[in-house]
Amino acid sequence: MQDIEEFAGVRLGPGSLYGAITRLEERGLIRPLSSDSRTRPYELTSAGRTVLQSVVSEMRALVDEVTSRLSRAPRVVLQRSGS
């Protein structure tokens, strides 16, 4: 939970975290690892890695598009104010 809060800036409660873990495991995107401690670590499956890469690509494309439009925005504003 601390890790998620540090890199994403989102505080997940224990219930929300295990809701997410349940869905991800049901979909075969993560799997539990054996552990001696009471907390159990999970790892991405190959399907999970593929889905994550796909989501990251989509986010990257979205960021590129928004960045591109932002760089054009001042010119649009100037054209409008000049007309």
Added chain:
Amino acid sequence: MSDRQTRALLRIYPPAWRDRYGDELSSVIHEARASGAGSSLSISIDVLSAGIVERMRSVGLVGTGLTPEERTTSGVLRVLWAWIIFVLGGIGVAKAAEYWANAVPSASRKLPSTAYETLVIASLIGSVAVVGGLALTSRTLITFLRQGGWPKVRRGVLRAAVLTLVTAVALVAVSGWAHQLDHAQRNGSDSLYSAAILAWILLFVSCLVAWTIAAVSTARLLGLKRPVLALETFASFAVVGTMIVMTIATAIWWAAVARSAPWYLAGTTQGAHGSILPLNLVVSGIFMLAGTGLASSGAVRAMRNLRDVGPVPKLR
């Protein structure tokens, strides 16, 4: 948060979920508390709300299945839950409408009478559609039980059966009691009897809910095929149709009685003033509207996902 409190919190989750994740979640809750990641209250609210969602998923009210078959089944099961909610509202209306015909002048009786008859006929058609929908799964259910499925559903079915037995025994006891009381005592003047009736109603509702949980839990294990799912979806729309008709009929009956005999709705003597929005009818109306809305969303969900279920195999 003590171990006992944590265990109590985890009781909100379905047993199968607790068996798989209970220990892990319990240790994460303790870690969160120890590290000061949240107050006891915020952690409790988070765990409780997530547990309720898991409970609702386990009985098919919310959630996304992995396959179109599962999603279609889930939509149909949502209609079944909605029907139960609607029935509770319907019982309230039936109780409120027990003696309406005596209160309304015969000259003004045609419209509420037609509306009430429509309500009764639609409720019969809806019941047939629900029973038919359940009967459609019988062949798959028999195969499932023959293949050793009984232990998976035994707990829910036995719980519902025991509740039914208790409800039936309680009904006999309450009926016997009622025969020893006069009209006024049966209609509210005997508070002990009224409390017993309320307890019996709660028992009856628990019984309905227990059977629905058993039916839903079983249906989710059956793996229904497209022809059955298509018929179930059709039955779902039939149920939604009857719910809409019943809701409209109730509204018309209510308005007609409110116009010609408002004292009946207010529960006062003839000619006296009072509210035409009695609490029991308002609550019943809310149940009926909620049931209709939930059923509509379930039927639409079933239809949308049915398109993605594999085609009907050709008959040779």
